[in-house]
Amino acid sequence: KQEVTQIPAALSVPEGENLVLNCSFTDSAIYNLQWFRQDPGKGLTSLLLIQSSQREQTSGRLNASLDKSSGRSTLYIAASQPGDSATYLCAVEARYTGANSKLTFGKGITLSVRP
């Protein structure tokens, strides 16, 4: 059974700091990995999706990397801002036969960026 772990559960940093959020998964046979953002009282918004054949994806100040063999992914946030404060979840997808697909989520890292 796939398990996704995100440690620590919470992180507080001063504005302007570059930071790395970590995600690990137990089964390397994944189809892709996604990073989501969740704001309080809101649903999830997909930030970046990395296919299993890719090593990284970039969007603005965000960069996500994937190392399937070691079962790890990182989300790098450059020059953090208070508006980045949110919970960040990673999720892996294992594609089964018959075109079924399921996302397995980590519990998330709650980030607070202090002005």
Next chain:
Amino acid sequence: DAGVIQSPRHEVTEMGQEVTLRCKPISGHDYLFWYRQTMMRGLELLIYFNNNVPIDDSGMPEDRFSAKMPNASFSTLKIQPSEPRDSAVYFCASSLWDSPDTQYFGPGTRLTVL
């Protein structure tokens, strides 16, 4: 598009009562997912539909939970009878047939069972 719509946003009920959560997916989307989020277990997939047909309900915790999708624009998740341990935020998400992994989430329904 208004995005995925869920109702109610908050529900407080007493143990033993029936609870019905509702979801309207994004128009044209073929996949619909129901998730539950708790502090202890995180976000878990309960069930998902493709073209209104349930594909995988292995995440449904027990027979007290049931989900239906009578048409492409509406789905319900019902809990009968409800228990305090069902208290959680329930999310609905939808996606297109050619990119089921790009899911658009609704705002969620916060359920409290007393």
